[in-house]
Amino acid sequence: xxxxxxxxxxxxxxxxxxxxxxxxxxxxxxxMSWYRQDPGLGLRQIYYSMNVEVTDKGDxxxxxxxxxxxxxxxxxxxxxxxxxxxxxxxxxxxxPGLSSSYNEQFFGPGTRLTVL
Amino acid sequence: QKEVEQNSGPLSxxxxxxxxxxxxxxxxxxxxxxxxxxxxxxxPELIMSIYSNGDKxxxxxxxxxxxxxxxxxxxxxDSQPSDSATYLCAVGNFNKFYFxxxxxxxxxx
Numbered sequence: 695x696x697x698x699x700x701x702x703x704x705x706x707x708x709x710x711x712x713x714x715x716x717x718x719x720x721x722x723x724x725x726m727s728w729y730r731q732d733p734g735l736g737l738r739q740i741y742y743s744m745n746v747e748v749t750d751k752g753d754x755x756x757x758x759x760x761x762x763x764x765x766x767x768x769x770x771x772x773x774x775x776x777x778x779x780x781x782x783x784x785x786x787x788x789x790p791g792l793s794s795s796y797n798e799q800f801f802g803p804g805t806r807l808t809v810l
Numbered sequence: 811q812k813e814v815e816q817n818s819g820p821l822s823x824x825x826x827x828x829x830x831x832x833x834x835x836x837x838x839x840x841x842x843x844x845x846x847x848x849x850x851x852x853x854p855e856l857i858m859s860i861y862s863n864g865d866k867x868x869x870x871x872x873x874x875x876x877x878x879x880x881x882x883x884x885x886x887x888d889s890q891p892s893d894s895a896t897y898l899c900a901v902g903n904f905n906k907f908y909f910x911x912x913x914x915x916x917x918x919x
Contacts, residue, residue, distance in 0.1 A: 727907070734818070736898065736911035737854070744905065752906060784853055796842045796861060796902065801853035 696721045698802035700785050706808045707775060715770045715805050717785030725788040725797065726768040727752070728760065730781040731804075737784065743768055775809040782806050813837060814901050816910035824918050829886040831913050833899030836880070842902035843875055845884045848912065849895045857897070858884065889917045 698719045707713055719726065727742040729752075739752030743762040757779055759771040768787075772779060783805045788797040815834045823829045831845075842861050846854035858873040860866045860882065866873045872885040882901075886893055896912040 725905075729909075734911055736814075737900075737909035739907055742905060750905070753908070796859075798844070798856045798859060799854075799907070801855070804853055 696800075698785055698787055698800055700783075700802040700805050702805060703803060704806050706810065708810050709776055710774050713772050713775060713807075715772075715783060715785075715807070717768045717770065717802060718766050719768075719785075719787040719800070720766065721787060721789065721800070722765065723787035723800075724765070724790045725799075726762070727786045727788075727799065728758070728768070728770045729784045729786065730754065730779075731784060732781050740770070740783075775807075777809050780807060780809050813908035814899055814910040816897075816899050816913050818911060819914040820916050821913055822916045822918060823889050825889060825891060827889050827917075829889045829893065829915055829917070831884040831886075831897050831899075831915065833882045833884075833910055834880055835882070835899075835901045835908070837901070837903055837908075838877075838880065840901045840903045843873070843882045844900040844902070845871075845873060845882075846898040846900060846909075847893075847895045848898055854898055886915075889915075891917050891919050893917050 701716045728740040729737040738754045741760040743749045785802040786799040845857040848854045860873040860875045870887045874883045898912045899910040
């Protein structure tokens, strides 16, 4: 089944404890992206990747890191989480095309993160 | 100013009616426009995409784009209770995407 998977789905942690949220897609998509969703603010793009070893900042990259060493995986790293990073996180991927801006994004199931 | 603005709703319509959802965006060079549907506790899923001025129809859904006025709309004909969800407007701009905060639609049986 074609899908985007995220792990863990739920995570409660404490301020300053490094964590990684994994994202994997099995559709051979080149474009992958991370979003956070907060009430009243909608989805905001954190980082995106056009392909392996090619990443760039989205709208709200502060406090996050990403890497793209393999085409299928795009982990999100919080080196020192803070309470303002409590949010619902979505990973998404898009197929290759003329431009990534024109392609539908397929979203993972989401990861609900709470930082105490 | 937000990149993409939507009325948060809720928008309530009776079953069988037309639901009209609107979205405005701020960047004139935006390239692509999407409507996603998000059920409570679930991830967004694509409903429609539109790239040029005018209307695009797909079943009960019609997307309308007016680049001069910088607005996008989604019409849902013959609304069903199963259409009750939050509808997210998204704008693509050179590999980045900007989402509105969503309009909650309630379709009453």
